[in-house]
Amino acid sequence: MYAQMIKSEKSNETPEELAAFQARIDRGERIEPKEWMPEGYRKTLIRQIGQHAHSEIVGQLPEGNWVTRAPTLERKAILLAKVQDEAGHGLYLYSACETLGVSRDELFEKLHSGAMKYSSIFNYPTLTWADMGAVGWLVDGAAIMNQVPLQRTSYGPYARAMIRICKEESFHQRQGYSVMMKMAQGTEAQKAMAQDALNRFWYPALMMFGPSDAESVHSEQNMAWKIKINSNDELRQRFVNETVPQAHYLGLTVPDENLKFNEETGNWDFSQPDWTEFFEVLKGNGPCNEERLGARRKAWDDGEWFRDGLSAYAEKSAARRAAVAAE
């Protein structure tokens, strides 16, 4: 997902304190910034929300790659609006994260140094225009699967950020699917591009949910805290069930020989992605890790003089106002 494999942190509080906190969560209460919370809850949330925010920001890059080469002015405007939304999502999430006592610049610093991660999916390249279709349809589609339940997460600012984000995501997925429809109904060459995009993005999209966490202690703790709502396998299955008929409608083939509807379970049975590849990408060895982080660092460093200029201007005009007021 946008936040993958979140380890839960240990807490040093007394069993009584922890039990009282857990009872609040079990009653469905929202935890708000200034309220007491276990250190482990706070730290785990910083990691999860921070990683989610970084994913939104880095996620702009593979799509930004096509803004100047969109096939029509309308598609260009739509893609630009979509990418701009992702910047907004990043900002909502950084704000939510800051309420836990970490600053946005510190989070940036950790992203740029590699101390914090972002979703594995954004380390894959976007090679053709059809990839803009596949990304909106599959990547935003997978994100929605995870973000909709998170609107009910226990931490108030996180839940509220999710509600805003979910309102905007549906546009993202639909614009992607509409690109796919156009390509799939186009010439043979265009249809082949659409198929190729699906072939390349199918398994990386399945990886977004993370490896099976059925037996993970971390996910058990995170679920008890309601900062994780569903298991990875559960969400992946939901995603497959929803996406396969959409692929069939396009007349495209899901690149999985084992894909089969299971009458008994009502689910589509499917093959697992290559988890070795997933761990390699997480470690930094994906096709675009260096390029993505490089682009982020460059944007931050090249923007420094501008940020400083605005700060200097703000200080000067504040001083001027103070002088006028003193007269």
Added chain:
Amino acid sequence: MSKKEWPLWEIFIRGQHGLNHRHVGSLHAPDAEMAINHARDVYTRRKEGVSIWVVPSSEITASSPSDKGPLFDPAESKVYRHPTFFDIPDEVGHM
């Protein structure tokens, strides 16, 4: 890395239908004018508002979570403040 972090601002937006300004979130900006510009981009991309207020977060004074009881519990026993507390016979008509 720039050593100076932009301060945090709380953003309030008034929607189209004449309701109060509502808190929508926060953002970083070097000054009030830029905060309004950023708020326009971050919080009104879909015509969510017709007016923006920005307030430095450091200027907000919040009630403390531990005061929840003393502040809000007294209202609990005063159900007569709601119109439904009073039974008015149907014959009287709408009131």
